[in-house]
Amino acid sequence: MIGDLSTLRLDFPDTPVGIFSAACALRRLPELLDELGLERPLLVCGPHVRRLAPVIGLVEAGLFATVYDEVEPDPSDTTVARAGELARETGADGLVAIGGGSSLDAAKAVAAEAVEPGWIVDRDQPGLPTEVPEGVLPLVAVPTTAGTGSEVTPFSVITFAATRRKLVLNHPALLPRAALLDPTLLATAPREARVAAGMDALTHAVESYLSKQATEETRARAGEAVAGVAAHLPGAAAQPPAEEDLGGMQLAALVAGLAFSRTRLGIVHALALPLSALFGVPHGVANAILLSHGMAFNLPVASADFGNLARALSVQSSGGQESLAPEAAVSAVEELARQIGAPARMRDVGVDREAIPRMAQDAARSPHLVVNPREVEAGDVVRIYEEAW
Ligand SMILES: [Fe+2]
Numbered sequence: 001m002i003g004d005l006s007t008l009r010l011d012f013p014d015t016p017v018g019i020f021s022a023a024c025a026l027r028r029l030p031e032l033l034d035e036l037g038l039e040r041p042l043l044v045c046g047p048h049v050r051r052l053a054p055v056i057g058l059v060e061a062g063l064f065a066t067v068y069d070e071v072e073p074d075p076s077d078t079t080v081a082r083a084g085e086l087a088r089e090t091g092a093d094g095l096v097a098i099g100g101g102s103s104l105d106a107a108k109a110v111a112a113e114a115v116e117p118g119w120i121v122d123r124d125q126p127g128l129p130t131e132v133p134e135g136v137l138p139l140v141a142v143p144t145t146a147g148t149g150s151e152v153t154p155f156s157v158i159t160f161a162a163t164r165r166k167l168v169l170n171h172p173a174l175l176p177r178a179a180l181l182d183p184t185l186l187a188t189a190p191r192e193a194r195v196a197a198g199m200d201a202l203t204h205a206v207e208s209y210l211s212k213q214a215t216e217e218t219r220a221r222a223g224e225a226v227a228g229v230a231a232h233l234p235g236a237a238a239q240p241p242a243e244e245d246l247g248g249m250q251l252a253a254l255v256a257g258l259a260f261s262r263t264r265l266g267i268v269h270a271l272a273l274p275l276s277a278l279f280g281v282p283h284g285v286a287n288a289i290l291l292s293h294g295m296a297f298n299l300p301v302a303s304a305d306f307g308n309l310a311r312a313l314s315v316q317s318s319g320g321q322e323s324l325a326p327e328a329a330v331s332a333v334e335e336l337a338r339q340i341g342a343p344a345r346m347r348d349v350g351v352d353r354e355a356i357p358r359m360a361q362d363a364a365r366s367p368h369l370v371v372n373p374r375e376v377e378a379g380d381v382v383r384i385y386e387e388a389w
Helices: 025-036 053-060 077-089 101-113 191-210 216-237 243-263 267-279 283-301 303-316 326-339 353-364 367-371 378-388
Strands: 018-021 041-044 066-068 094-099 139-143 155-160 165-170 178-181
Touching: 018 025, 018 243, 025 053, 025 094, 025 139, 025 178, 041 053, 041 077, 041 101, 066 077, 077 101, 077 155, 094 101, 101 139, 101 155, 165 267, 178 243, 191 216, 191 243, 191 267, 191 283, 191 303, 191 326, 216 243, 216 303, 216 326, 267 283, 267 353, 267 367, 267 378, 283 303, 283 326, 283 378, 303 326, 353 378
Parallel strands: 018 178, 041 066, 041 094, 094 139, 139 178
Antiparallel strands: 155 165
16 A cells, blocks of 8 residues: 555645545554654544544554553543643654644644644643644544534634633644545544534635635635535434535535635624534534624625625535525525524523623634624624624
């Protein structure tokens, strides 16, 4: 097999990340590590992934220096510190992250922590640009969900235990060296996780499309991702999922990641983060609930863009007729969310109505609001939360 890894390579000139994709691509990880010159990588994952048969096989084959398998949802700085220490102790020369956004984000931070002990705890500084040491360990990202796009972004979302702050680290050195896409891994996730991840990917694509920082190039990517999600999410969210749609969603989530790496996001992500920080609502579920509300808020200032979004979403509309009415984009998103059974209201996922003023205060400080196409006032945030409650 050695030597024909290039047949798995996908050509994305807009990222330095090497992207490889195939069914059962995880089997080719030894070749990829060989190509990258990594001899003793640390495997970073969560306990569920550690029990997957193909992962057990790779561990037993001696591919890794050792395994850190305790990454939790919303990974903390203490997790990053422990895994970084393990990487140093075992002399790891790189990292392999297999998992959802949490494992991939954690591993990006471990890559820096491993070469500078205490780096992560010093990053708990909201508003400051992320500094990283020289010689960050190379990372291979193997996503098991189709949502965050973390395999192609320089972002790492870490929760700091001492202050309970959830911050986005952002530096080009945190980009993975390579991403290995294996759609068969996505089938291992429960249905709810596939729904939530898919709605996260859709939110990335829509918010990137509408971002004030969008360019012609990023809009093309974002539009491609919206159409990909509309075409493949229903099948990927079905039980059992359709293999072809899992592959389609994996690519759509990655393409959305390419787009929002450059544009950042917007009001939906700003409002979604407090739901996760305060009530443990999964990130994709929070986005699923808030996406149509955020879109309706932005519609008056971006009606031409909404016409384009409506067209991108229309691959699912009945009879295949393309609608260009701006409002159709909002209703298409609502319909897609309903069709796949995504939660629709904040009260259904345990959010306390009394917390809305506190959540609005937290959301108003989000850097995502800076690139939102419509100016957001404090009262707008409260009103949208009330509507979504
Ligand atoms: Fe997201």
